[in-house]
């Protein structure tokens with residue numbers, strides 16, 4: 001049996017190195033994973049306390065509508081409850097958007113490099129992919145607008161962009177949405193929203209009222225630190241959210257994940273600490289990069305995309321032997337770069353020591 005034609009040139013997602021494998025391979029006892037933009041501070045203690053109470057009645061299907069989480073989040077965001085769609089991670093919401101709006105004969109416009117799941121899921125739906133190179137890590141919004149045509153159904157804006165970290169400012173967003181056809185769905189993926197420096201906050205939610213063709217994606221996987229529990233969400237007009245909820249599987253988030261997300265929302269102190277420490281550690285790491293003579297893209301996220309005098313793979317291999325997993329830019333079309341998640345203060349200073357040793361050895 002042959003799968004759809006497009007599958008012939010595709011492969012399953014290759015995850016970052018697994019901690020246990022690296023330990024065994026290199027005889028290391030401790031590994032620091034700075035490859036997938038996870039939260040180095042873990043997640044709220046309140047979630048740890050709450051989870052044991054959630055394991056009763058695992059034989060019963062979850063509330064697919066995620067009623068309690070939906071009510072609390074809608075209040076917090078000041079949007080209607082029917083404007084939300086929850087997914088098994090925002091990854092799933094990306095897939096749901098593709099299934100709802102894309103098919104053969106349509107196209108979808110995105111930056112490159114950007115989050116790879118947009119292209120992956122759009123290809124499966126048979127859509128044509130239109131990629132517009134970033135400029136210095138930033139979306140080239142003018143060219144993206146030019147590329148939109150009658151077949152365009154979805155445009156992806158990743159802000160802060162993964163892997164560069166660059167933010168689309170509120171002015172630029174406004175101007176883009178003003179000129180983009182109302183027939184085109186604009187997806188604004190804000191997976192790193194909670195990390196954006198307060199002074200740069202684009203207040204994107206306010207745009208939903210003016211642009212019914214906008215969908216905003218956020219997640220509990222990054223700053224809230226529960227990547228393992230898989231909860232992400234989209235915020236859209238009621239009409240759009242209703243379509244997306246038609247495409248959603250009936251029980252796509254579990255009770256444990258819903259309740260954990262709800263509990264995460266209640267611990268504002270944890271989120272604040274994550275935000276502050278990330279900012280401080282990121283600034284210190286930027287300074288270290290300056291001292292090492294390495295340049296990097298502007299980042300409003302919890303990672304830095306660092307340019308190298310050698311290949312990203314070479315630094316990746318070197319650091320792996322020292323117990324640090326980072327993400328080489330090779331697979332992202334930037335062979336001379338690495339994406340490094342901002343870890344704790346101690347992790348970052350040890351990383352910098354190793355990076356200095358590497359640079360001295362080449």
Ligand SMILES: *Cc1c(COP(=O)(O)O)cnc(C)c1O
Pocket residue numbers: 088089090091092115158161162189191218219220221222227230231232
């Ligand atoms: C991590 C990430 C996601 C996916 O997060 P989920 O765990 O699926 O919620 C989505 N978009 C971007 C840009 C990301 O970096």
